[in-house]
Amino acid sequence: MLSLQEAKSRVLEDFSMYDQWLDKYEYLIELGKNLSPFPEEYKTDDRLIKGCQSRVWLHCEKQDGRLWFSADSDAIITKGIISLLIGVYSGRTPQEIASDDFAFVEELGLRENLSPTRANGLVSMIATIKKTASDEQ
Amino acid sequence: MTIEELRQEFPSLSASVNGHPLVYLDNAATAMRPRSVIEKWNDIVTNKNSNIYRAVHTTAALATKEVEQARECVRRFIGAESTKEVIFTSGATASLNMLAFCIGEAFIDRGDEVIVSAAEHHANIVPWQMMCRRKEAKLKVLPVNERGELCIDKLQSLITPRTKIISVAHISNVLGIVNPIREIADICHRHGVLLAVDGAQGIVHCSIDVKALDCDFYAFSGHKIYAAPGTGVLYGKETLLNALPPYMGGGEMIANVKWEGTTYAGLPYKFEAGTPNLAGIPTFIPALEMAVAMRCKPVIDNERGVVDYILEEFGKDTGIRIFGNPANREDKIPLFSIAVEGVHHEDLALIMDKMGIALRSGQLCAEPLMDSCGVTGMLRASFAAYNTLEEAQYFIKSLYRAIDMLR
Numbered sequence: 001m002l003s004l005q006e007a008k009s010r011v012l013e014d015f016s017m018y019d020q021w022l023d024k025y026e027y028l029i030e031l032g033k034n035l036s037p038f039p040e041e042y043k044t045d046d047r048l049i050k051g052c053q054s055r056v057w058l059h060c061e062k063q064d065g066r067l068w069f070s071a072d073s074d075a076i077i078t079k080g081i082i083s084l085l086i087g088v089y090s091g092r093t094p095q096e097i098a099s100d101d102f103a104f105v106e107e108l109g110l111r112e113n114l115s116p117t118r119a120n121g122l123v124s125m126i127a128t129i130k131k132t133a134s135d136e137q
Numbered sequence: 138m139t140i141e142e143l144r145q146e147f148p149s150l151s152a153s154v155n156g157h158p159l160v161y162l163d164n165a166a167t168a169m170r171p172r173s174v175i176e177k178w179n180d181i182v183t184n185k186n187s188n189i190y191r192a193v194h195t196t197a198a199l200a201t202k203e204v205e206q207a208r209e210c211v212r213r214f215i216g217a218e219s220t221k222e223v224i225f226t227s228g229a230t231a232s233l234n235m236l237a238f239c240i241g242e243a244f245i246d247r248g249d250e251v252i253v254s255a256a257e258h259h260a261n262i263v264p265w266q267m268m269c270r271r272k273e274a275k276l277k278v279l280p281v282n283e284r285g286e287l288c289i290d291k292l293q294s295l296i297t298p299r300t301k302i303i304s305v306a307h308i309s310n311v312l313g314i315v316n317p318i319r320e321i322a323d324i325c326h327r328h329g330v331l332l333a334v335d336g337a338q339g340i341v342h343c344s345i346d347v348k349a350l351d352c353d354f355y356a357f358s359g360h361k362i363y364a365a366p367g368t369g370v371l372y373g374k375e376t377l378l379n380a381l382p383p384y385m386g387g388g389e390m391i392a393n394v395k396w397e398g399t400t401y402a403g404l405p406y407k408f409e410a411g412t413p414n415l416a417g418i419p420t421f422i423p424a425l426e427m428a429v430a431m432r433c434k435p436v437i438d439n440e441r442g443v444v445d446y447i448l449e450e451f452g453k454d455t456g457i458r459i460f461g462n463p464a465n466r467e468d469k470i471p472l473f474s475i476a477v478e479g480v481h482h483e484d485l486a487l488i489m490d491k492m493g494i495a496l497r498s499g500q501l502c503a504e505p506l507m508d509s510c511g512v513t514g515m516l517r518a519s520f521a522a523y524n525t526l527e528e529a530q531y532f533i534k535s536l537y538r539a540i541d542m543l544r
Contacts (some may be wrong), residue, residue, distance in 0.1 A: 010461065020491075021155065022488065022491045022492070025487070025488055025542070026542060029403045029484075029542060029543060030242075053483060054481060054483050054513075055497065055513075074513070075481035075484050076481060076483055076484050076543055077478075077483075077487055077488075078482050078484075079481070091166050114487070118487070
């Protein structure tokens, strides 16, 4: 398994391959489509990430001291974004996640290329992942 | 005036976004502003900046003249009897809130009823809900049929002796269908019920003659009809406005203020407390001049061409569900709200934004209508007179490309 730093670099590298934002979206759409199926029974209100305009569910399981995330959304680009995030942070220890600065998200340039409401959604996703990790410490 | 000449008058139409020429299809949210409106605003703040009505100095007189000239322009544009019937507000939402509050104070007792339609904007639902709650009155809902047309045949049976007012949109901001206001007014008045019209979209797409419509109140915003944001109008029949109490206190709305009590100014000032939007209101003058100029044959033909083209294109794809498809196509304005099977409206709006197209997605300020349509949101393209058929074609091409990416 890649280290957290390596996983971030990989995502940044993949993302920077595309010059055009439309192509970057296409990449996110692919990520969204390839995300593992999320059990219907997990689509509960307590798993909904608050602050997103489309619905996003996040589920977390702890195994051998590491957190494993799964997620879903009814909007595919949002699903791609959460997929990208949990791809990087799944399998890390709560300490690793809670102490991370999530600065690579800024480097992706995602936030300024989303509408303000979507950008808020991204902030909410990050906050929820961080909080889940803090609670598990 | 050709469409190309018309476009030249709107500087913001030549913007580029994301490397593409801007295709602005969010006109139902707010319209672009013509150069004449920008110049008028500029002239007021540069040369005539002064508070209106009270001061004796020359600049104040110039500013006052502009606002009162704007009132006369609005009066003429909507066919009101007198400028006393034209109240300036900050927008359609403010107009409807003021109306709902004042109607509640003047005419609503416990157990009375108010009717709105199932296709209203939140601004024509929530103020009535708030008032009904305060007055312990009942809010009833006039349904729409599958095509999005109001079920006028059900209106008669919905009215009871306790019904005091009906408030409906002239054109729903989701369905884009011109509602038969005159017919509704006749039914209302036969039963002694008042009729208020939310004209936020209607003022843009219909020739308004409040006397011919015979509505008792008509509310609209300035910014959707090319004037400055933060401007709006509430029209009301003079006798009714006289029967309503004021909404807010202070400023020009008073006659005399004594500790024993205050007497109020006459119409329309009774309802214009505080400093009005003195830079924005005069922009109604060039904005309405533009609106009148737009009602020429080439512009109307272009608009009908867009409606025909888009409806036909949508009809070809069974995965596209269009909300608001009236039996009589003449009743449809170029405003199209859709849901695409298997594709989220927000994804479409986001991708098409990168293609240079400004659209609206989500609940469109009409959550009850979304619920009754069984969707979490829609994608809306709303055209204005200055949008071309080529833009409509680019919209359709881009929509199909976005759908391909997402499916």
